[in-house]
Amino acid sequence: MAQSTLIDCSSTSLRCQQQQRRQAHNLASSSSRCQGYPILKVASKHTCDRRNITVSAIATVALPAQPLLQTGPPKAPTELEYDAVVIGSGIGGLTTATQLAAKGAKVVVLEKYVIPGGSAGHFHREGYTFDVGSSMMFGMGQEGTTNLITRALAAVGKSLETVPDPTQIHYHLPRSAAHPNGLEVKVWREYKEFVEELSQQFPHEREGIRKFYGECWAVFNALNSLELKSLEEPRYLLGEFAKHPLACLTLASYLPSNTGDVARKYIRDPELLSFIDIECYCWSTVLAEHTPMINAGMVFCDRHFGGINYPVGGVGRIGEELVAGLQEKGSHIEYKANVKQIIVEGEGESAKAVGVRLADGRVFRGKTVVSNATRWDTFERLLADKDMPEAEELFRKRYKKSPSFVSIHMGVRAEALPAGTQCHHIIVEDWARMEDPLGTLFVSIPTLLDPSLSPDGTHIVHIFSPDWIDNYKGLAPEEYERKKEAVADALVARVEAHLPGLAAATVFREVGTPRTHRRFLNREDGSYGPIPSRRPLGMLGMPFNRTAIKGLYCVGDSTFPGQGVNAVVFSGFGCAHRVLCDQGKQPIIPVLDQGYNAVLGAVRDRA
């Protein structure tokens, strides 16, 4: 179906040429394989040099005349006034959209890219299905109320088969006097096994470990007993206080607290405190003293309660199923719909968001506009300067952009992985370099849980490490390509200390940088999300879903409770609930609502 295919490669060996042809074919045909994944221009890798690993191939595959994704569902009508126009199909945006559609609202989701899921999407190359970002899914358990992904899918009649991961993470940490060969810890799915393993490494801190993680359970058990909706809605909150007073008081008391403070109440050993730091850093990209305790309670306990579960077919299946559910409820998603402007009518107090304008000039009008773009993109790119609310200045003082990532998606021959290898690994060689760019290494091997993601006899190895976009700016194209490959070679060499033979067993490799994240996820500087710029008062400073502009809401990791796929699902539940209340589709108590939000605003302004 593609109109033309052009491959340019520096190597001329026969094997290389065959690889090129196969790759061109794969690139072209992958569009039909992956639910219509039209590739415009792809810098890709294939196996053709002497070490049997990668050489760059720049492939340009012309788009089919009719974009494949648009041949399925009809185009979203622009003449309708929607109940909600959602910018972006990240999991935060899709959760909001599906929650609203499940309650009968007419919603349109406008996605700039060609697949749903944003950072939690997936893409296909040469028989491999690669997760864009994290392969570690929380919130997919079957019990309690914190199984938020399971619940989001169920709201639109969907469910996904998952594979339970026996461990959350295998940590490979620096050498010390107490651990001369390095500190190795596995976070087992079974809580008691994990605590026992950690206590054996730090026998003098057995009690401290029990008390610290015990306090995390107090937070989690409270969360896991509540119905999770908008904290900006007092009628719901009062209801939960009446049904579960102790749980609500527990959570209220933890809202301002940070994990580092709680850890230091019980733990003295500096190496163990560093372990708590990496336990936080690996998902929050900040140390324990900057990580809200409520989030730590969620992450440190759901991994044992609901467990880490991998969705069969890849993480992108979550977004795909949410989209299917959305459409079955009569709402729409439009891909390649690049929102360039949020249309605001009126001035000052009466300013109201009434719709959006796309890069191609089309306008979608809605009673409500929900932005799943980052706060920086929403307020600095999609709104005119005059519409920037003062409240956003406060956010910019409190939070800054976290680094992005370098990501290496690899296909490797199975022999590179010894029996017993775990799915997720964290490698820190030097505690002092943990937060440096490229300091901490993340490794995920999702094919250990779902072998269908790669061709027989191979595995996927996804190596990623935090880095800043500034390190990739101003480079000529060849320089950029060279730098990418050099950085990737160095990261793979470091991972080889734990998985010897990885480089030699590599048969496919594609490297992304913060520039890739910025381009494909449309996230300012490719950032992973907001992080506190100073010691935060727990979660009190994090914005909820309403904004200072009437009719405009934000959802996703720029809103409470922050990064994490299950976290953005929570923000989606909260956002949809508040929108329904504001549209008069869910009951509120108006006086209480106004008074409560005024007080909440004042408290948070001072946080």
Ligand SMILES: NC(=O)c1ccc[n+]([C@@H]2O[C@H](COP(=O)([O-])OP(=O)(O)OC[C@H]3O[C@@H](n4cnc5c(N)ncnc54)[C@H](O)[C@@H]3O)[C@@H](O)[C@H]2O)c1
């Ligand atoms: N960024 C990363 O590197 C990364 C990696 C792994 C996990 N994560 C996690 O993924 C989650 C992010 O979820 P999320 O729901 O907040 O958002 P998201 O960034 O995953 O999705 C946002 C979506 O909005 C689209 N979009 C942005 N601006 C747009 C515009 N102007 N017009 C149309 N579409 C637009 C993007 O293409 C993207 O699909 C977070 O939990 C994060 O921690 C992020």
Ligand SMILES: CC(C)=CCC/C(C)=C/C=C/C(C)=C/C=C/C(C)=C/C=C/C=C(C)/C=C/C=C(C)/C=C/C=C(\C)CCC=C(C)C
């Ligand atoms: C008054 C008021 C306001 C109040 C009152 C009280 C109350 C009631 C409260 C409540 C609260 C709530 C509900 C809250 C909630 C919260 C939540 C839900 C949270 C969540 C969270 C989550 C999270 C944070 C998650 C995260 C995760 C992540 C990030 C992940 C990541 C991953 C990665 C990166 C991967 C790694 C890898 C390797 C290792 C390889």
